[in-house]
Amino acid sequence: MRTSTIAAAAGTLALALGLTACGGSGSGSKGSGDKLVVGATPTPAGEVLAYIQKNLAKKAGLDLQITEFTDYVTPNTALQEGSLDANLYQHTPYLKDFNESKKTDLVPVTEVYLPPMGVYAKKPKGITDVADLSEGATVGIPNDTTNEGRALQLLASKGVIGLKKGVGGTATPEDITSNPKKLTVKPLEPAQLPRSLDDLDAAVINNNFALDAGLSPKKDSILLESSKGNPYNNVLAAKKGDADDPRIKKLAKLLTSPEVKKFIEDKYKGSVLPVEAG
Known part of the structure; x- marks a missing residue:
């Protein structure tokens, strides 16, 4: 796969800056009491996660930390290596292709929105x-x-x-x-x-x-792009075996909640389309 890459130094810097901004790296442990470190590109994924962090996470008992990246490779590499617990920025075809080419074992947890190309x-x-x-x-x-x-x-x-x-x-x-x-x-x-x-x-x-x-x-x-029958909905992704982590399941529920759907509709006004429930 000719995967989109940015120089390794730039990716490392983006990761370091993101982790610094969020106050630390992933916990590397599972459990509802631990913080959940999620990687994302700034727009729209980072904005959607920031809305949850500010408005929904505390009430749901979720300590959500966000790390932003400016490329499509480093978030998956960081997830595989364990410095992230989950990420949000990619569609399933990209995730599958990344797994095949990089020998990673990442899985989609839930579809969240369609960012039409x-x-x-x-x-x-x-x-x-x-x-x-x-x-x-x-x-x-x-x-x-x-x-x-x-x-x-x-x-x-x-x-x-x-x-x-x-x-x-x-x-x-x-x-x-x-x-x-x-x-x-x-x-x-x-x-x-x-x-x-x-x-x-x-x-x-x-x-x-x-x-x-x-x-x-x-x-x-x-x-x-039309949203009808589109296979490119962006997904919350995790490492294989972690999809049932209570923190990740909690975030997945928030990402597909009516509150987040309304946030996406109001903020992006048709430029990003929330996935319909069911």
Whole structure:
């Protein structure tokens, strides 16, 4: 798997800073009286967890500590190594692919929300729809396996490109079978895509990085994923064997509570979609 990576030093620094900000590392022990250290990307996962920490955790008897990361690899590495008790930032296809490539044993605990992936273009270029892309335009996509395939599927859903039959979420640029606009598809580090918009005609950007960059998926995207039948809901994840940890089960219940659903709906106004109960 060509997993999205940031330099090891940067990942280590992000972890160190996050742990310092939260007052310590994971407890490495189980039990309802211990603090629960959860890793997350800042937006939306970190904000959802911060809402729970401020408004719901104490009443539920949960000592929730949050560690923020700016990449997609370090939170899983930290979870596997035990400095985190759980994390929230990824969908199940990414988690499964990470397990296969890194020989980890992480499991999804519960689905929480869908952060729809979108296609964005700088407004001065006058592009308001993917149909407006000019011939020969350059479109950036995430360079990790699952999100690369997801981005290509999104472009294909509107006929911008055609893909080999049956490739699904494992699609790569080599699977493009038709390209009527002769687009150049450019895989880039997911976190770099918003910063690269000035050098691209458009980019397919993961929801959290779009929000971090001040983009509104609902208002600013020129194409946005539908929630219907979408396999990319983000999940609370834990190490295999820890899913029944009372602290993790307590957090899972809070993450799918009516209060958190309302928080997501009110704060993100359709740019992040809570998973429906049941």
